[in-house]
Amino acid sequence: MTAVSEPDTRTVVIVGTGIAGSGAAQALRKEGFGGSIILIGSETEEPYRRPALSKELLSGKASIDRVRLRPSTFWNEQGIDLRIGVTVTRIDTDSRTIHLADGDGVDYDVLILATGGRSRRLTAEDSERVHYLRDIADMRRLQSQLIEGSSLLVVGGGLIGSEVASTARDLGCSVQVLEAQPLPLSRLLPPSIAEKIAALHNLAGVALQTGVDLETLTTSVDGVTARARDGREWTADLAVVAIGSLPDTDVAAAAGIGVDNGISVDRYLRTSVVDVYAIGDVANVPNGFLGGMHRGEHWNTAQDHAVAVAKTIVGKEEPFESVPWSWSNQFGRNIQVAGWPGADDTVIVRGDLDSYDFTAICMRDGNIVGAVSVGRPKDIRAVRTLIERSPDISVDVLADSNRDLTELAAGLVALPVL
Ligand SMILES: Cc1cc2nc3c(=O)[nH]c(=O)nc-3n(C[C@H](O)[C@H](O)[C@H](O)COP(=O)(O)OP(=O)(O)OC[C@H]3O[C@@H](n4cnc5c(N)ncnc54)[C@H](O)[C@@H]3O)c2cc1C
Structure with missing residues (x-):
């Protein structure tokens, strides 16, 4: 006789309706989580793409409706209880209750803190x-x-x-x-x-x-x-x-959750308190590539956290490991950054700096640690793989514009990670 698994009846409460919080709600459903999901955020707008604030929204080229993450009907259809304009003022980790500004309380089995940051x-x-x-x-x-x-x-x-x-x-x-x-x-x-x-x-x-x-x-x-x-x-x-911005840690810190340059988490995005997770801009995460802790403030990192935390919650946990990348649109150029470039890195330039068509690969202690590119998004994807696999590639090969970075990276993907 086949054993029938018990339905998951837990309630996951997510604080923060940014990409991390709303991404986690979606990823939980994608992973087949069947319990309740309550997604709570202070902002009065439904989840939207924050990077648009300084770009197409500010310029007036797009309206708020064009930058929403999902149509309004989506949340209900997915069985996600979206509550906007609601601020969490206190967390009681003993009774597993969050308290709201209007005096109400919401009980949770699992809590995800995705409170992001605020302007310095x-x-x-x-x-x-x-x-x-x-x-x-x-x-x-x-x-x-x-x-x-x-x-x-x-x-x-x-x-x-x-x-x-x-x-x-x-x-x-x-x-x-x-x-x-x-x-x-x-x-x-x-x-x-x-x-x-x-x-x-x-x-x-x-x-x-x-x-x-x-x-x-x-x-x-x-x-x-x-x-x-x-x-x-x-x-x-x-x-x-x-x-710059500061991580929004006040509510977590007041609840006794470990905080140090953000909410400190382990590689499974678990905070110091059982069944409480932190993701996105607010989370300070162990860096599996460079060592130490790293708090990213990038859209894609927050998205990756959202997927990873959902997997952990449904029991498919893997240590979080991702080479960050981000983009910026300014002065008619698309600038992309991967990894952790630093001011003191040795730089290998592919392409032409003067015509703003280049990828600059950053090396530290003989390792590829990051890259900046203008107009070459494919290279950024390839460099992420190179950072992940830390291959033994000579500087001459990296500098040779005739050697395609994507092909170099594709050759590595077939190899086992050392
Ligand atoms: C102007 C601007 C432009 C950007 N451009 C880019 C870009 O081009 N590329 C890029 O990679 N990244 C960019 N970013 C960064 C990117 O937007 C962030 O990394 C990303 O939004 C982080 O998502 P998050 O969900 O972790 O946090 P947030 O988006 O900050 O969301 C956190 C949410 O939690 C809510 N919240 C906080 N405390 C509480 C509480 N107590 N109760 C209820 N709700 C609470 C907040 O109101 C907020 O809605 C930009 C950011 C800004 C501000």
């Missing part, structure tokens, strides 16, 4: 003229002031700051970017590549100011003034502060 803020007072960009409400407020002919100061020349600068130029605004480091993205990219990104700003008519040690950002009825410690000063109608 300057200590400056809040002002109508100073903006951050993390959610739809931020985007709408900024968009209403980003009108043709207006002037904008962008504090921070990272990926989001550069994208906002690019979109603002397209909208006909004058833009100044204030960057603390000598080059934009200089913590992420080797200088030879960061210089090419700096040149993109200049070509687009953005006034890029580097080495800016910002002392104050003040506002008046006329506009915003940024002052550097060396006495330099810039003014504009409004400012966007894009100086």
Whole structure:
């Protein structure tokens, strides 16, 4: 007689309706999970593609309906109880209950924390003229002031700051970017590549100011003034502060869940408390390739976490291992980054930097650790495989543009992982 397995009647509660949380809900159903799924998030919009905030949403090229992850009917059809506009204020891990801002409580068997991050803020007072960009409400407020002919100061020349600068130029605004480091993205990219990104700003008519040690950002009825410690000063109608994000760990930390640069998890995305998981931007995960812990802030990493946590919950667990990659659209270029490139890496350039058609492979201690490409997305896929398999390939072969990276990587896929 064949044994009939018991139906899974557990309730999984997911906090956060970003790609990690909503992805986990979908992945659970895909894995055949038959219990209850309750997906709760503070934002009042149904799940949407957050990267669009600085790109097609801000430029007005797409409406919110075009960037929703799924049609409104999807959640119900999948038996996912989506509750938007609802904030979780407290977790009681003993009674396995989460408490909501309206006073209600929801019991769980399994809890997934996918609370993402929030913008790092300057200590400056809040002002109508100073903006951050993390959610739809931020985007709408900024968009209403980003009108043709207006002037904008962008504090921070990272990926989001550069994208906002690019979109603002397209909208006909004058833009100044204030960057603390000598080059934009200089913590992420080797200088030879960061210089090419700096040149993109200049070509687009953005006034890029580097080495800016910002002392104050003040506002008046006329506009915003940024002052550097060396006495330099810039003014504009409004400012966007894009100086990174902080993981949203408050509720987890208050519940006694281990937190250290995000919610600490093991390779199965398990937190320090049994049956509580953390995924996405908020999760600090062991890095199986470089060692240590790594908290990614990329769309694809959050997606990969979502799939992995669903597998763990249904009993098909595998240690999480994925080489991250991300993209950025700015100044008419598609920039892709794989792995963990660093400022001090040795760089092997394939293609032509000056015509923005290249892949730069980053090596550290003789290993391929990352790559940056402009206009060559196929190479990025190949480099991810090269990082995963850490092959013994000579620098000459990597530098030889006649050797196709995709073919090199395909040859490795057939080999066992060492
Ligand atoms: C402007 C912008 C542009 C970006 N562009 C790119 C890009 O081009 N490429 C790329 O790879 N990545 C990009 N990213 C990063 C990418 O969007 C994030 O890595 C991804 O959204 C992380 O997903 P997440 O689900 O972990 O977190 P989030 O998307 O931050 O979602 C977390 C959700 O949890 C909710 N929440 C938090 N606390 C609570 C609580 N207590 N109760 C209820 N709900 C709560 C939040 O409201 C939020 O909705 C961009 C990010 C921004 C802000």
